[in-house]
Amino acid sequence: MRVVSVSSLKGGVGKTTVTLGLASAAFAEGLRTLVIDMDPQSDASTGLDVIVGKHLNIADVLSQPRTSVIRQSIVTSGWTKSHRGTVHLLLGSPQVMRFDTPTLTKREIWRLEEILASIENDYDLVLIDCPPSLNGLTRMAWTASDQVIVVTEPGLFSVAATQRAFKAVDELRRGVSPRLKPLGVVVNRVRPQSIEHQFRINEMRELFGSLVIEPIFLERATLQQAQGAATPIHLWPGEAADETARDFTRLLGLIHREHDTARRS
Ligand SMILES: Nc1ncnc2c1ncn2[C@@H]1O[C@H](COP(=O)(O)OP(=O)(O)O)[C@@H](O)[C@H]1O
Ligand SMILES: [Mg+2]
Numbered sequence: 001m002r003v004v005s006v007s008s009l010k011g012g013v014g015k016t017t018v019t020l021g022l023a024s025a026a027f028a029e030g031l032r033t034l035v036i037d038m039d040p041q042s043d044a045s046t047g048l049d050v051i052v053g054k055h056l057n058i059a060d061v062l063s064q065p066r067t068s069v070i071r072q073s074i075v076t077s078g079w080t081k082s083h084r085g086t087v088h089l090l091l092g093s094p095q096v097m098r099f100d101t102p103t104l105t106k107r108e109i110w111r112l113e114e115i116l117a118s119i120e121n122d123y124d125l126v127l128i129d130c131p132p133s134l135n136g137l138t139r140m141a142w143t144a145s146d147q148v149i150v151v152t153e154p155g156l157f158s159v160a161a162t163q164r165a166f167k168a169v170d171e172l173r174r175g176v177s178p179r180l181k182p183l184g185v186v187v188n189r190v191r192p193q194s195i196e197h198q199f200r201i202n203e204m205r206e207l208f209g210s211l212v213i214e215p216i217f218l219e220r221a222t223l224q225q226a227q228g229a230a231t232p233i234h235l236w237p238g239e240a241a242d243e244t245a246r247d248f249t250r251l252l253g254l255i256h257r258e259h260d261t262a263r264r265s
Helices: 015-029 058-063 067-073 094-099 111-117 136-143 158-175 195-211 221-228 239-264
Strands: 002-007 033-037 074-076 087-090 125-129 147-152 181-187
Touching: 002 015, 002 136, 002 239, 015 033, 015 087, 015 125, 015 147, 015 221, 015 239, 058 067, 058 094, 058 111, 067 074, 094 136, 111 136, 136 158, 147 158, 147 239, 158 181, 158 195, 181 195, 181 239, 221 239
Parallel strands: 002 125, 002 147, 033 087, 033 125, 147 181
Antiparallel strands: 074 087
8 A cells, every 4th residue: 555645835726636647547557546635725626526515524533543434434426327437535624623733642543543544544545635734634644655755836935845845845755754645746737838937847847857746737728627526537539638537647646656666665
């Protein structure tokens, strides 16, 4: 099982979109996937075609980390109604905010890792849609992760924000979890004609080198349409959707490669 956190310092830059795109790529590859919605905004359920009923959620799991509570907070994505596969969601909740404190005890920081250990054999891939901050929830998510993806738009503050995120990953890696690796930064919502965007992407490439992930992700209406229809991008019709789906498959390929390298070393 490989665990990947999708993070950013700002909301609205594309964390949930990248999480869903990766889940779609994993679904197409037949991987057993669990998406954990750690963002108090809890948007992942919409795209995964999940009706939030009387289930328990991530806030319940973090307060009572027992296997029975975990199982009751995991729901099946509607994606699997028409195609075979395993895509599950550990439901999000605004109540999870109470764990998003600047400091966590040692026990708290390892809590998600312990929870995931109890379902280790059930999934090939776990994707954590993180809150847009570097507080307790994100650090709990990173401590449970093998890799972190930072998502940004190519804007004025993206360089500084990405730098801060990588620094925080590095601190956590040295202080708490040596296995954690930054996969890199996904640049999202790029408009190829925008000179400003080209400038910002070049700026990031100069500073972060190979940590700037190829592919970059273009601004595509098709992504919003697929999300609105709660359909994986790999099953959405049209040329633009095909291209975007291929890019998410490439991104998943990078995750596999990094994981295999880490296992060999
Ligand atoms: N590459 C993209 N092209 C077009 N729309 C996008 C793209 N990435 C994200 N969006 C849209 O922008 C909004 C915010 O994205 P979202 O993934 O929810 O951000 P976050 O999870 O970081 O808050 C959503 O409506 C989403 O559909
Ligand atoms: Mg989101």
